[in-house]
Amino acid sequence: MLTKRIAVGLLIALVAGLLSVTLPNGISSDAAQASTATIKLGDFWFGAATNQAPVGQPEPNIATISGAATGEITLVFENVGQVEHEVMVLGLFPATTEAVIKSFDASGNEVSKIETVSSLREVELQPGMRAEVTLVLDESIIRSFQDDPNLELKFEIACQVGHGTGGDHYKAGMRGFITLKA
Numbered sequence: 001m002l003t004k005r006i007a008v009g010l011l012i013a014l015v016a017g018l019l020s021v022t023l024p025n026g027i028s029s030d031a032a033q034a035s036t037a038t039i040k041l042g043d044f045w046f047g048a049a050t051n052q053a054p055v056g057q058p059e060p061n062i063a064t065i066s067g068a069a070t071g072e073i074t075l076v077f078e079n080v081g082q083v084e085h086e087v088m089v090l091g092l093f094p095a096t097t098e099a100v101i102k103s104f105d106a107s108g109n110e111v112s113k114i115e116t117v118s119s120l121r122e123v124e125l126q127p128g129m130r131a132e133v134t135l136v137l138d139e140s141i142i143r144s145f146q147d148d149p150n151l152e153l154k155f156e157i158a159c160q161v162g163h164g165t166g167g168d169h170y171k172a173g174m175r176g177f178i179t180l181k182a
């Protein structure tokens with residue numbers, strides 16, 4: 001009788017042990033402290049004029065953002081140039097499951113707020129405008145950082161204006177990488 005009780009107790013302990021192992025890791029976007037990077041847009045560069053990299057030149061790293069393992073990052077774009085720019089981050093915008101884009105005019109007034117429940121295509125900014133873009137990253141990206149805390153993922157940032165024309169902003173130098181870290 002006694003041995004049976006011990007056996008049952010052991011079994012419960014074993015099941016409890018298994019349960020604690022299989023509990024989820026507790027990913028919660030609510031608890032996640034969003035990581036933010038601010039990127040200026042000029043004519044025709046990202047970050048700073050010294051980053052201007054016409055096609056044929058190596059692409060510079062524009063920004064490094066830590067905290068991607070939390071599943072949420074915020075990119076702030078400021079158009080300090082004289083013309084409109086359209087930002088795309090290849091591989092990253094398509095890999096977002098939700099996005100919130102708040103736009104502000106040159107005086108700092110919020111002029112629009114857009115929420116998407118799918119991937120983000122691009123962010124358009126008139127001269128003087130600022131956009132705060134919060135991205136919820138998809139599971140595959142979050143898991144990559146959880147599997148390897150030292151991982152660095154690079155995504156190409158590009159301006160889409162004039163694509164395929166003589167006034168192509170990308171070819172003129174609006175090219176580079178942003179780096180995500182855990």
Ligand SMILES: [Cu+2]
Binds near residue numbers: 085086159
């Ligand atoms: Cu541009």
